[in-house]
Amino acid sequence: MSEAHNEHESLIKTPKQLIAAVIAGFLVPIVVIVLLVNYVGNNALTGAGSSAMTEKAIAERIAPVAHVEIKDASAPRVYQTGEQLYKAVCAACHAAGTAGAPKVGASEDWAPRIKPGYDEMLKIALAGKGAMPARGGTSPDDVTDYEIGRAIVYMANASGGKLPEPAQPAQPAAGAAAPASGAAAASGADAGSAAAAAAAMASLKTAAPAAASAGGNLDAGKKLYDTVCMACHASGVLNAPKFGDKAAWAPRIATGIDTLHTAAIKGLNAMPPKGGAAGASDDDVKAAVDYMVNAAK
Numbered sequence: 001m002s003e004a005h006n007e008h009e010s011l012i013k014t015p016k017q018l019i020a021a022v023i024a025g026f027l028v029p030i031v032v033i034v035l036l037v038n039y040v041g042n043n044a045l046t047g048a049g050s051s052a053m054t055e056k057a058i059a060e061r062i063a064p065v066a067h068v069e070i071k072d073a074s075a076p077r078v079y080q081t082g083e084q085l086y087k088a089v090c091a092a093c094h095a096a097g098t099a100g101a102p103k104v105g106a107s108e109d110w111a112p113r114i115k116p117g118y119d120e121m122l123k124i125a126l127a128g129k130g131a132m133p134a135r136g137g138t139s140p141d142d143v144t145d146y147e148i149g150r151a152i153v154y155m156a157n158a159s160g161g162k163l164p165e166p167a168q169p170a171q172p173a174a175g176a177a178a179p180a181s182g183a184a185a186a187s188g189a190d191a192g193s194a195a196a197a198a199a200a201m202a203s204l205k206t207a208a209p210a211a212a213s214a215g216g217n218l219d220a221g222k223k224l225y226d227t228v229c230m231a232c233h234a235s236g237v238l239n240a241p242k243f244g245d246k247a248a249w250a251p252r253i254a255t256g257i258d259t260l261h262t263a264a265i266k267g268l269n270a271m272p273p274k275g276g277a278a279g280a281s282d283d284d285v286k287a288a289v290d291y292m293v294n295a296a297k
């Protein structure tokens with residue numbers, strides 16, 4: 001045995017080192033035991049009788065399942081065409097030029113906006129501007145920037161523009177070619193109308209305070225209609241009775257103006273209470289109903 005070897009075998013040379021070694025010998029297992037107890041204890045908290053089983057915690061855990069979720073996250077992404085997204089969402093304002101939106105087909109509305117370039121238009125559409133809600137009110141979870149871009153190109157090119165289709169982003173999943181199956185198309189349409197409703201809601205956040213004026217007259221009604229109700233009623237989003245469509249309104253008008261007032265204030269199926277404009281007064285909502293009913297007589 002060499003001297004070097006001996007040195008390696010005995011690391012404890014002084015009484016001080018011996019004491020340190022003894023203390024460490026006690027402490028390390030104790031620390032390990034404390035950590036283990038903690039670990040087991042924490043686990044026990046997720047079992048029966050713990051806070052994890054309270055109604056609230058359970059409701060939170062099952063919440064995502066309780067929603068009707070049409071999307072299949074694992075399926076290859078099927079992008080809406082510009083025309084599809086336009087019809088489902090943007091048309092609510094851009095078809096008729098509601099709320100000052102550049103009207104599709106009106107090249108004089110679009111020329112000054114096309115001039116600064118596609119990127120500038122995309123930036124405004126994503127961020128919102130005036131009565132134009134950010135992303136047309138859609139959520140980035142439902143509608144990608146790419147699809148917004150396609151809708152812009154669709155609208156601009158239908159209005160005298162000559163923009164190229166935006167480049168499709170790379171598909172993260174393996175399923176390369178996205179098949180436009182019936183199911184996928186249907187889910188796109190559903191997401192579209194949901195997005196349109198979201199658009200309606202989002203536009204209220206900015207528009208509603210302006211509409212909440214005093215007086216239950218037709219002026220106030222028109223104002224609220226132009227800023228809120230038109231988001232769905234102008235083009236019949238979510239099957240809302242279309243503005244000015246006598247056939248759609250006649251059976252509803254027949255139920256009496258009070259019924260319509262109440263439905264508009266309290267909501268009816270896909271129609272949110274007050275059209276989503278929680279800040280609007282009952283009188284203004286009634287006035288908006290009167291305005292819509294007058295236009296459909």
Ligand code: HEC
Pocket residue numbers: 085086089090091092093094098099100101102113114120121122124125129130131132133135136137138148149151152199200203231
């Ligand atoms: C609630 C009504 C509303 C909806 C829904 C809506 N827009 Fe708009 N949009 C507007 C208004 C109002 C303007 C004019 C804003 C301004 O210039 O003050 C506008 C302007 C625009 C512009 C022109 C921006 C520029 O360069 O000046 C683009 C592009 C646009 N919208 C795209 C879209 C797209 C795409 C959608 C659908 C995804 C959509 N909009 C949905 C109301 C709407």
Ligand code: HEC
Pocket residue numbers: 196197200201224225228229230231232233237238239240241252255259260261263264268269270271272274275276277285286288289
């Ligand atoms: C998010 C979309 C949306 C918005 C915004 C919206 N509506 Fe509606 N509205 C609907 C839908 C959808 C229906 C059809 C409901 C049904 O009959 O199932 C409807 C129906 C109605 C009816 C007929 C009710 C009946 O009894 O037949 C009235 C009146 C009405 N809306 C008024 C308004 C007014 C006023 C506003 C604005 C303050 C407004 N809506 C905003 C979607 C909307």
